[in-house]
Amino acid sequence: MMRRLSLTLMPxxxxxxxxxxxxxxxxxxxxxxDVVNKGLDYLARVQNRDGHWEANGGQYPMAMTALAGMxxxxxxxxxxxxxxxxxxxxxxxxxMVRSQPNGxxxxxxxxxxxxxxxxxxxxxxxxxSCVYGEEEDGGRRKKLEDILTRAVQxxxxxxxxxxxxxxxxxxxGSDFDEGSVTITQVQALRAARNAGIVVPKSIIDKAQEYxxxxxxxxxxxxxxxxxxxxxxxxxxxxxxxACLFSAGEYNADLPKKWLKFCQQRIPxxxxxxxxxxxxxYTHYYYxxxxxxxxxxxxxxxxxxxxxxxxxxxxxxxxxxxxxxxSRQSSDGSWNQGGIGSVFTTACHLAILQLDNGTLxxxxx
Numbered sequence: 001m002m003r004r005l006s007l008t009l010m011p012x013x014x015x016x017x018x019x020x021x022x023x024x025x026x027x028x029x030x031x032x033x034d035v036v037n038k039g040l041d042y043l044a045r046v047q048n049r050d051g052h053w054e055a056n057g058g059q060y061p062m063a064m065t066a067l068a069g070m071x072x073x074x075x076x077x078x079x080x081x082x083x084x085x086x087x088x089x090x091x092x093x094x095x096m097v098r099s100q101p102n103g104x105x106x107x108x109x110x111x112x113x114x115x116x117x118x119x120x121x122x123x124x125x126x127x128x129s130c131v132y133g134e135e136e137d138g139g140r141r142k143k144l145e146d147i148l149t150r151a152v153q154x155x156x157x158x159x160x161x162x163x164x165x166x167x168x169x170x171x172x173g174s175d176f177d178e179g180s181v182t183i184t185q186v187q188a189l190r191a192a193r194n195a196g197i198v199v200p201k202s203i204i205d206k207a208q209e210y211x212x213x214x215x216x217x218x219x220x221x222x223x224x225x226x227x228x229x230x231x232x233x234x235x236x237x238x239x240x241x242a243c244l245f246s247a248g249e250y251n252a253d254l255p256k257k258w259l260k261f262c263q264q265r266i267p268x269x270x271x272x273x274x275x276x277x278x279x280x281y282t283h284y285y286y287x288x289x290x291x292x293x294x295x296x297x298x299x300x301x302x303x304x305x306x307x308x309x310x311x312x313x314x315x316x317x318x319x320x321x322x323x324x325x326s327r328q329s330s331d332g333s334w335n336q337g338g339i340g341s342v343f344t345t346a347c348h349l350a351i352l353q354l355d356n357g358t359l360x361x362x363x364x
Contacts, residue, residue, distance in 0.1 A: 028355040029317070035325045039349045040075055042332030043068045044087055046342065051090030054112075055340035062098070062106045062113055062120025065091050066127035067346035073127075074353040074362070078134040092131055092144075095124055099147045103154030108172070116167040118158060122184035125151045129191035130359050148197045155185050156203045162213070162225050163206030178224040179214055179236040182207060183243045183285070190247050191361045204247070211240050212254055219261030234265040235278045238286035245292045246361055256301055259311075262286060268316050280337050280347040283320060287351040290316045292364055324348050 028036070047053055053064040069091040077084035079092060099105055105124035106117045113120055128148055135141045158169035164177030165185045186207045193199040214221045220232025221240050237258050244255040266286060291313050293301075298310040328334055334344040357363050 038332030051094035053342045063123045064342045066123035069127045071346045071349040103150030118181050122188045125188035126191045129195040132195045163210030183239040186243050219257040235282040242285040242288035280344050284347040291354040
Protein backbone atom coordinates (compact mmCIF):
# COMPACT_ATOMS: atom_id res chain seq x y z
CA MET A 1 0.00 0.00 0.00
CA MET A 2 1.35 3.40 -0.95
CA ARG A 3 2.16 5.74 1.88
CA ARG A 4 0.06 8.85 2.15
CA LEU A 5 1.51 12.17 1.04
CA SER A 6 -0.89 15.10 1.13
CA LEU A 7 -0.90 18.82 1.70
CA THR A 8 -1.17 18.19 5.42
CA LEU A 9 2.46 17.09 5.36
CA MET A 10 3.87 20.41 4.23
CA PRO A 11 4.24 22.09 7.66
CA UNK A 12 6.11 19.04 8.95
CA UNK A 13 8.45 18.95 5.97
CA UNK A 14 9.44 22.54 6.65
CA UNK A 15 10.28 21.66 10.25
CA UNK A 16 12.29 18.61 9.30
CA UNK A 17 14.32 20.38 6.64
CA UNK A 18 17.93 20.31 7.76
CA UNK A 19 17.12 18.11 10.77
CA UNK A 20 19.80 15.84 12.15
CA UNK A 21 17.33 12.96 12.19
CA UNK A 22 16.53 10.56 9.32
CA UNK A 23 13.32 11.25 7.42
CA UNK A 24 12.44 7.90 5.85
CA UNK A 25 10.13 5.10 6.89
CA UNK A 26 10.93 1.40 6.86
CA UNK A 27 8.79 -1.63 6.12
CA UNK A 28 7.19 -3.43 9.03
CA UNK A 29 8.99 -6.75 9.64
CA UNK A 30 6.95 -9.52 8.04
CA UNK A 31 6.69 -11.59 11.20
CA UNK A 32 4.52 -8.94 12.85
CA UNK A 33 2.03 -8.48 10.03
CA ASP A 34 -0.24 -11.29 11.17
CA VAL A 35 -0.10 -9.91 14.71
CA VAL A 36 -1.18 -6.49 13.48
CA ASN A 37 -3.90 -7.85 11.20
CA LYS A 38 -5.39 -9.89 14.03
CA GLY A 39 -5.36 -6.85 16.29
CA LEU A 40 -7.03 -4.62 13.72
CA ASP A 41 -9.66 -7.24 12.95
CA TYR A 42 -10.39 -7.46 16.67
CA LEU A 43 -10.98 -3.71 16.84
CA ALA A 44 -13.23 -3.93 13.79
CA ARG A 45 -15.31 -6.66 15.44
CA VAL A 46 -15.83 -4.79 18.71
CA GLN A 47 -16.70 -1.41 17.17
CA ASN A 48 -20.22 -0.46 18.17
CA ARG A 49 -22.83 -0.16 15.46
CA ASP A 50 -22.97 3.62 15.80
CA GLY A 51 -19.21 3.87 15.15
CA HIS A 52 -17.68 4.23 18.61
CA TRP A 53 -15.43 2.09 20.80
CA GLU A 54 -15.33 2.08 24.59
CA ALA A 55 -13.24 0.95 27.54
CA ASN A 56 -14.28 -1.32 30.40
CA GLY A 57 -17.77 -0.55 31.64
CA GLY A 58 -18.51 1.65 28.63
CA GLN A 59 -16.09 4.31 29.84
CA TYR A 60 -14.11 6.89 27.85
CA PRO A 61 -15.84 6.40 24.48
CA MET A 62 -14.30 9.57 22.99
CA ALA A 63 -10.71 8.62 23.76
CA MET A 64 -11.20 4.95 22.82
CA THR A 65 -12.84 5.83 19.50
CA ALA A 66 -10.00 8.17 18.63
CA LEU A 67 -7.25 5.70 19.56
CA ALA A 68 -8.89 2.79 17.73
CA GLY A 69 -9.47 5.02 14.71
CA MET A 70 -5.81 6.08 14.76
CA UNK A 71 -4.74 2.42 14.74
CA UNK A 72 -6.74 1.91 11.54
CA UNK A 73 -5.34 5.05 9.96
CA UNK A 74 -1.82 3.81 10.72
CA UNK A 75 -2.61 0.63 8.77
CA UNK A 76 -2.95 2.83 5.69
CA UNK A 77 -6.73 2.96 5.42
CA UNK A 78 -8.30 6.40 5.10
CA UNK A 79 -11.76 7.83 5.38
CA UNK A 80 -12.27 6.97 1.69
CA UNK A 81 -9.95 4.03 0.83
CA UNK A 82 -8.70 0.81 2.33
CA UNK A 83 -9.87 -2.19 4.33
CA UNK A 84 -11.06 -0.11 7.29
CA UNK A 85 -12.40 2.93 5.45
CA UNK A 86 -15.99 2.24 6.48
CA UNK A 87 -14.94 1.77 10.13
CA UNK A 88 -13.02 5.04 10.08
CA UNK A 89 -15.87 6.96 8.46
CA UNK A 90 -18.36 5.67 11.02
CA UNK A 91 -16.04 6.78 13.82
CA UNK A 92 -15.67 10.22 12.24
CA UNK A 93 -19.43 10.54 11.85
CA UNK A 94 -19.87 9.62 15.51
CA UNK A 95 -17.40 12.34 16.53
CA MET A 96 -18.93 14.98 14.28
CA VAL A 97 -22.33 14.55 15.89
CA ARG A 98 -20.76 15.02 19.33
CA SER A 99 -18.94 18.26 18.59
CA GLN A 100 -20.35 20.86 20.98
CA PRO A 101 -21.08 24.50 20.01
CA ASN A 102 -18.19 25.64 22.25
CA GLY A 103 -15.79 23.36 20.34
CA UNK A 104 -15.54 20.57 22.88
CA UNK A 105 -15.42 17.07 21.43
CA UNK A 106 -17.51 15.10 23.89
CA UNK A 107 -20.24 15.41 26.44
CA UNK A 108 -19.24 16.87 29.82
CA UNK A 109 -22.58 15.79 31.29
CA UNK A 110 -21.88 12.11 30.59
CA UNK A 111 -20.83 10.05 33.61
CA UNK A 112 -18.64 8.05 31.21
CA UNK A 113 -16.63 11.13 30.17
CA UNK A 114 -17.39 13.96 32.55
CA UNK A 115 -14.54 13.54 35.01
CA UNK A 116 -11.82 13.26 32.34
CA UNK A 117 -13.29 14.76 29.21
CA UNK A 118 -10.09 16.55 28.16
CA UNK A 119 -8.52 13.19 27.27
CA UNK A 120 -11.36 12.45 24.88
CA UNK A 121 -11.24 15.96 23.47
CA UNK A 122 -7.47 15.81 22.90
CA UNK A 123 -7.37 12.38 21.30
CA UNK A 124 -10.46 13.30 19.27
CA UNK A 125 -8.72 16.41 17.96
CA UNK A 126 -5.71 14.26 17.03
CA UNK A 127 -7.84 11.70 15.17
CA UNK A 128 -10.00 14.18 13.26
CA SER A 129 -6.93 16.23 12.30
CA CYS A 130 -5.35 13.12 10.77
CA VAL A 131 -8.56 12.38 8.85
CA TYR A 132 -9.23 15.89 7.58
CA GLY A 133 -6.68 15.90 4.75
CA GLU A 134 -8.22 12.81 3.14
CA GLU A 135 -11.83 14.05 3.11
CA GLU A 136 -12.78 14.84 -0.49
CA ASP A 137 -16.45 15.68 -0.05
CA GLY A 138 -16.62 19.49 -0.02
CA GLY A 139 -19.48 19.78 2.45
CA ARG A 140 -18.02 17.32 4.94
CA ARG A 141 -14.57 18.85 4.61
CA LYS A 142 -15.94 22.30 5.41
CA LYS A 143 -17.80 20.92 8.40
CA LEU A 144 -14.69 19.13 9.63
CA GLU A 145 -12.68 22.33 9.26
CA ASP A 146 -15.21 24.17 11.41
CA ILE A 147 -15.21 21.39 14.02
CA LEU A 148 -11.40 21.36 14.19
CA THR A 149 -11.16 25.15 14.36
CA ARG A 150 -13.60 25.31 17.26
CA ALA A 151 -11.91 22.33 18.95
CA VAL A 152 -8.56 24.15 18.87
CA GLN A 153 -10.19 27.23 20.33
CA UNK A 154 -11.73 25.14 23.10
CA UNK A 155 -8.33 23.64 23.89
CA UNK A 156 -6.87 27.12 24.20
CA UNK A 157 -9.63 28.28 26.54
CA UNK A 158 -9.27 25.13 28.64
CA UNK A 159 -5.56 25.81 29.29
CA UNK A 160 -4.64 26.72 32.86
CA UNK A 161 -2.82 29.82 34.02
CA UNK A 162 0.40 27.78 34.28
CA UNK A 163 0.11 26.58 30.68
CA UNK A 164 -0.98 22.99 31.22
CA UNK A 165 -4.27 21.12 31.06
CA UNK A 166 -6.14 18.99 33.54
CA UNK A 167 -8.74 16.25 33.29
CA UNK A 168 -11.38 18.92 32.68
CA UNK A 169 -11.08 22.53 31.53
CA UNK A 170 -9.36 25.10 33.72
CA UNK A 171 -12.73 26.68 34.48
CA UNK A 172 -14.35 23.37 35.46
CA GLY A 173 -11.33 22.05 37.35
CA SER A 174 -10.30 25.04 39.50
CA ASP A 175 -7.23 25.60 37.29
CA PHE A 176 -5.81 22.12 37.97
CA ASP A 177 -3.33 20.70 35.45
CA GLU A 178 -1.17 17.61 35.06
CA GLY A 179 1.31 16.16 32.60
CA SER A 180 -0.51 13.41 30.74
CA VAL A 181 -3.46 15.54 29.65
CA THR A 182 -1.06 18.32 28.73
CA ILE A 183 0.89 16.04 26.39
CA THR A 184 -2.37 14.84 24.82
CA GLN A 185 -3.38 18.43 24.00
CA VAL A 186 0.03 19.48 22.67
CA GLN A 187 0.30 16.54 20.26
CA ALA A 188 -3.28 17.09 19.12
CA LEU A 189 -2.59 20.76 18.48
CA ARG A 190 0.46 19.78 16.44
CA ALA A 191 -1.66 17.45 14.31
CA ALA A 192 -4.24 20.21 13.82
CA ARG A 193 -1.53 22.60 12.71
CA ASN A 194 -0.18 19.95 10.31
CA ALA A 195 -3.68 19.77 8.84
CA GLY A 196 -3.69 23.52 8.16
CA ILE A 197 -5.85 24.57 11.13
CA VAL A 198 -4.78 27.83 12.79
CA VAL A 199 -3.19 27.14 16.18
CA PRO A 200 -2.11 30.25 18.13
CA LYS A 201 1.60 30.06 18.91
CA SER A 202 0.95 31.43 22.39
CA ILE A 203 -0.87 28.23 23.39
CA ILE A 204 2.09 26.07 22.38
CA ASP A 205 4.62 28.40 23.98
CA LYS A 206 2.76 28.30 27.30
CA ALA A 207 2.51 24.51 27.15
CA GLN A 208 6.21 24.07 26.47
CA GLU A 209 6.99 26.40 29.36
CA TYR A 210 4.71 24.28 31.55
CA UNK A 211 6.60 21.10 30.63
CA UNK A 212 9.89 22.87 31.24
CA UNK A 213 8.73 23.92 34.70
CA UNK A 214 7.63 20.34 35.39
CA UNK A 215 11.15 19.04 34.72
CA UNK A 216 13.41 18.21 37.67
CA UNK A 217 17.15 18.61 37.82
CA UNK A 218 17.41 14.90 37.06
CA UNK A 219 15.52 15.30 33.80
CA UNK A 220 12.21 13.70 34.78
CA UNK A 221 8.74 15.23 34.39
CA UNK A 222 6.63 15.50 37.53
CA UNK A 223 2.90 14.83 37.74
CA UNK A 224 1.60 18.35 38.28
CA UNK A 225 2.74 21.87 39.07
CA UNK A 226 -0.39 22.70 41.03
CA UNK A 227 -0.41 19.66 43.31
CA UNK A 228 3.20 19.98 44.42
CA UNK A 229 4.80 17.64 41.93
CA UNK A 230 4.27 14.04 42.84
CA UNK A 231 7.76 12.89 41.87
CA UNK A 232 9.40 12.15 38.53
CA UNK A 233 7.26 10.01 36.24
CA UNK A 234 8.96 7.95 33.50
CA UNK A 235 5.69 7.55 31.53
CA UNK A 236 5.12 11.32 31.47
CA UNK A 237 8.74 11.95 30.55
CA UNK A 238 8.56 9.53 27.63
CA UNK A 239 5.36 11.22 26.47
CA UNK A 240 7.04 14.61 26.69
CA UNK A 241 9.91 13.46 24.45
CA ALA A 242 7.48 12.21 21.80
CA CYS A 243 5.49 15.41 22.10
CA LEU A 244 8.41 17.73 21.32
CA PHE A 245 9.86 15.40 18.70
CA SER A 246 6.53 15.47 16.84
CA ALA A 247 6.73 19.26 17.00
CA GLY A 248 10.16 19.22 15.34
CA GLU A 249 12.10 20.01 18.53
CA TYR A 250 15.08 17.68 18.31
CA ASN A 251 18.23 19.50 19.31
CA ALA A 252 16.84 21.55 22.19
CA ASP A 253 18.23 20.83 25.63
CA LEU A 254 14.89 19.87 27.15
CA PRO A 255 14.00 16.80 25.03
CA LYS A 256 17.62 15.65 25.23
CA LYS A 257 17.43 15.85 29.01
CA TRP A 258 14.16 13.93 29.04
CA LEU A 259 15.57 11.29 26.72
CA LYS A 260 18.54 10.64 29.00
CA PHE A 261 16.18 10.29 31.96
CA CYS A 262 14.01 7.80 30.08
CA GLN A 263 17.02 5.78 29.04
CA GLN A 264 17.93 5.33 32.71
CA ARG A 265 14.40 4.59 33.94
CA ILE A 266 12.76 2.63 31.09
CA PRO A 267 15.02 -0.33 30.32
CA UNK A 268 14.79 -1.76 26.81
CA UNK A 269 15.59 -5.36 27.69
CA UNK A 270 13.92 -8.30 29.38
CA UNK A 271 14.20 -6.62 32.79
CA UNK A 272 11.93 -3.82 31.58
CA UNK A 273 9.07 -6.06 30.53
CA UNK A 274 6.02 -4.88 32.40
CA UNK A 275 8.18 -3.93 35.36
CA UNK A 276 6.30 -0.70 36.13
CA UNK A 277 2.82 0.72 35.97
CA UNK A 278 1.30 2.25 32.83
CA UNK A 279 3.50 0.09 30.57
CA UNK A 280 1.18 0.44 27.57
CA TYR A 281 0.92 4.22 27.93
CA THR A 282 4.68 4.56 28.41
CA HIS A 283 5.61 2.62 25.30
CA TYR A 284 2.85 4.18 23.22
CA TYR A 285 4.90 7.39 23.47
CA TYR A 286 8.41 6.05 24.02
CA UNK A 287 8.17 4.05 20.80
CA UNK A 288 7.25 7.21 18.92
CA UNK A 289 10.35 8.96 20.28
CA UNK A 290 12.74 6.11 19.47
CA UNK A 291 11.20 5.60 16.04
CA UNK A 292 11.96 9.26 15.32
CA UNK A 293 15.57 8.66 16.35
CA UNK A 294 15.87 5.78 13.91
CA UNK A 295 19.36 4.28 13.72
CA UNK A 296 21.47 7.44 13.72
CA UNK A 297 19.45 10.10 15.52
CA UNK A 298 20.74 9.36 19.02
CA UNK A 299 24.37 9.49 17.88
CA UNK A 300 23.75 12.87 16.26
CA UNK A 301 22.06 14.24 19.37
CA UNK A 302 24.81 12.83 21.62
CA UNK A 303 27.97 12.56 19.51
CA UNK A 304 30.06 11.80 22.59
CA UNK A 305 28.05 8.63 23.32
CA UNK A 306 29.46 5.14 22.82
CA UNK A 307 27.90 2.85 20.22
CA UNK A 308 26.74 0.29 22.77
CA UNK A 309 24.74 2.80 24.82
CA UNK A 310 22.85 4.42 21.97
CA UNK A 311 19.12 4.05 21.57
CA UNK A 312 18.19 2.78 18.12
CA UNK A 313 14.87 1.80 16.62
CA UNK A 314 16.12 -1.64 15.55
CA UNK A 315 17.25 -2.53 19.08
CA UNK A 316 14.02 -1.27 20.59
CA UNK A 317 11.90 -3.08 18.03
CA UNK A 318 13.71 -6.38 18.50
CA UNK A 319 12.90 -6.48 22.21
CA UNK A 320 9.57 -4.70 22.51
CA UNK A 321 7.83 -6.03 19.39
CA UNK A 322 8.53 -9.65 20.32
CA UNK A 323 7.24 -9.01 23.82
CA UNK A 324 4.07 -7.36 22.55
CA UNK A 325 3.46 -10.20 20.10
CA SER A 326 3.91 -12.79 22.86
CA ARG A 327 1.12 -11.23 24.93
CA GLN A 328 -1.57 -11.14 22.23
CA SER A 329 -4.71 -13.15 22.96
CA SER A 330 -6.10 -15.68 20.50
CA ASP A 331 -8.89 -13.26 19.50
CA GLY A 332 -6.32 -10.65 18.44
CA SER A 333 -6.67 -8.37 21.46
CA TRP A 334 -4.38 -7.40 24.28
CA ASN A 335 -5.93 -7.36 27.73
CA GLN A 336 -3.19 -6.04 30.00
CA GLY A 337 -3.75 -2.89 32.05
CA GLY A 338 -6.86 -1.74 33.83
CA ILE A 339 -8.56 0.39 31.16
CA GLY A 340 -9.62 -2.38 28.81
CA SER A 341 -8.72 -4.34 25.71
CA VAL A 342 -9.58 -1.56 23.24
CA PHE A 343 -7.09 0.80 24.89
CA THR A 344 -4.27 -1.71 25.17
CA THR A 345 -4.88 -3.11 21.69
CA ALA A 346 -4.90 0.36 20.13
CA CYS A 347 -1.69 1.34 21.94
CA HIS A 348 0.13 -1.82 20.86
CA LEU A 349 -1.05 -1.48 17.27
CA ALA A 350 0.22 2.10 17.19
CA ILE A 351 3.66 0.90 18.26
CA LEU A 352 3.75 -2.01 15.82
CA GLN A 353 2.68 0.15 12.86
CA LEU A 354 5.06 3.09 13.19
CA ASP A 355 7.15 1.66 10.36
CA ASN A 356 4.20 2.11 8.00
CA GLY A 357 4.84 5.87 8.03
CA THR A 358 1.26 6.71 7.06
CA LEU A 359 0.56 9.69 9.34
CA UNK A 360 2.57 12.94 9.32
CA UNK A 361 2.33 13.28 13.11
CA UNK A 362 4.38 10.07 13.52
CA UNK A 363 6.73 10.37 10.55
CA UNK A 364 10.44 10.96 10.91
